Amino acid sequence: MHAFFLVAATVLALNIVASSVRILRGPTTRDRTTAMLLLSTTGAAVLVLLAEVASSPALRDTALALVALSAVIVAARISAERAPR
Amino acid sequence: MTGPELFLALGAVVTLLGAVRLLTTPDSMRRVVALYVTGAGTLLILVSLSATGPGEPDPVLQALALTGIVITISVTGLALVLVRRIEDGDDDD
């Protein structure tokens, strides 16, 4: 089980790295921000898997913090970007 | 080469990459990011050192890394305020 969770975590970590391709290519800032959405969900998935592997419950809290704050970046970006009307 | 040793070497490379870029880039915003990357590299060195060797990770080095994170974010925040002030500042005074 231990090894299986590690493999799963590795696959998910690869996904995180792949998202940087979209960040590099864009084309718009919106597309880049969309790629940031992947970070919080996939990051949380890796962290809960690693919490099981390392039997470290604090990593679940870390995942919670990651997910709970994922809206901050998007909201900050959107509200600053929106043109006044 | 064990895991912590790998990350120790990685920390050295990342620190130098950030430092070189910090010195060469002309854009102020990128300098802030480069400074941040340099900081991340030193944190990597600190935390890897805490994990090398037998037994439990060294809590003093981890606490130092935590302090480092707080200082980094304070400095970055101030730097960004200054960047904004510089880039806004050409319309008056």
Added chain:
Amino acid sequence: MSWETVLDVLLATSVLGVAVATLFAPRRTSSVMLFLVLGLLLVLVWTRLGAPDVALAEAAIASGVTGALLVSALTRRSAAGSAETPRGGWRSAAAELAVAGTGGVLLGGVLVGAARDGLRPDRLGDLALDVDGVVDQPVTTVLLDLRALDTLLEVAVLAAAVLAALAVHREGESSIGIRSDTRPVLVSFVRLTTPVVLLLTGWFLVAGSSRPGGAFQAGAVLAGAALLLLLTGRKDLVPTGRWLRPAVVLGLAVFLAAAVLTRLVEGGWLDLPASWGVAVVLVVETALVVSIAAGLTVLVALSRPRYVDATASTETLGGAAPSDPPRRQTEELT
């Protein structure tokens, strides 16, 4: 080769690749967002290195405050248009990479060799693991019990940074306003998540005494909640105006008061007595949470664009620019 090694090697390669991409990406936006990817990868590295405290702090700070700070600072382009690096800089970039790479590998070799020879710093931490601290968690013990002065100075640095930022802020603290976005979807989301985030804050604060967590992690998460509230126009729930400076220095003040108190009662600066030491630690940490959260929120609010130029923004609104349209926008000043 075990799966642990595979994950470690993958993480190390990714950190290196993303760091290079962050430093050399052609656009500011890519650079900043790649940096946030780097932050997440570092969280995973900290977990691999057995440092859940650092991972928690990094996650709380990287996903919330750092992201908001960098992403909103992006919005304003520099007047000189230095957002793009000049084309054809490949040669110098390659030279920089070569210099930094060679130097880094040499330094890394020295460090690894030193660590193998046992020349690494003496394990001060053994002291912390052995000592019978007031609080039963090694990293918090180190932070508050054994290395209190250092923590004090770190909070002082944060307070100084915030006060300096306020000092260069032209409009004074009365005008710290963030352009808010009051679309129902965001407002109701914030209303739903704020209690959960507050719960998380309290949990990190209390958890700091028995397991990873503590004032900084709690403060960083709380700052995220405060930012969401500010962004949805709930200025009434976040200290602004004349409460700002007191909130920022509160942690420092309480820390100093605790130092004086312990000096008077116990005879040593921050010499925590076993009987009521836990209470002191909790009071100090709570004050620290408030100050850290206020300080981080102020830094984000101050680094956001301010410039008011209504005509330019209506123009860019009409023209559907194909990529990365430079937008100027109004900021509501309170």
Added chain:
Amino acid sequence: MILDVLTVLLVTAGCLFVTAGTVGLLRFGDLLQRLHALTKADNLGLGLIVLGLVLQTSNPAVAVKLVLLWVLALLAAATNSALLARDAELTGEHR
């Protein structure tokens, strides 16, 4: 034993969904398609992984925390994608 098999199946399916979301993010042609692929597939993936891990734990507190994590992720993803998509329509950025 049956639980272990179920966990392996669920986590594997979760990883597949997350990977599908990433492929969508990289391959799809415009912003709205990418948003659609990424948020749905990723959150389904996270849900499956969380479910697989819940089967492994005997501690109800851990299970509650994991489910709370998923609910939060769903709420955040829905909000974020709505914010990103709505504005794209208004500014005509999505083409």
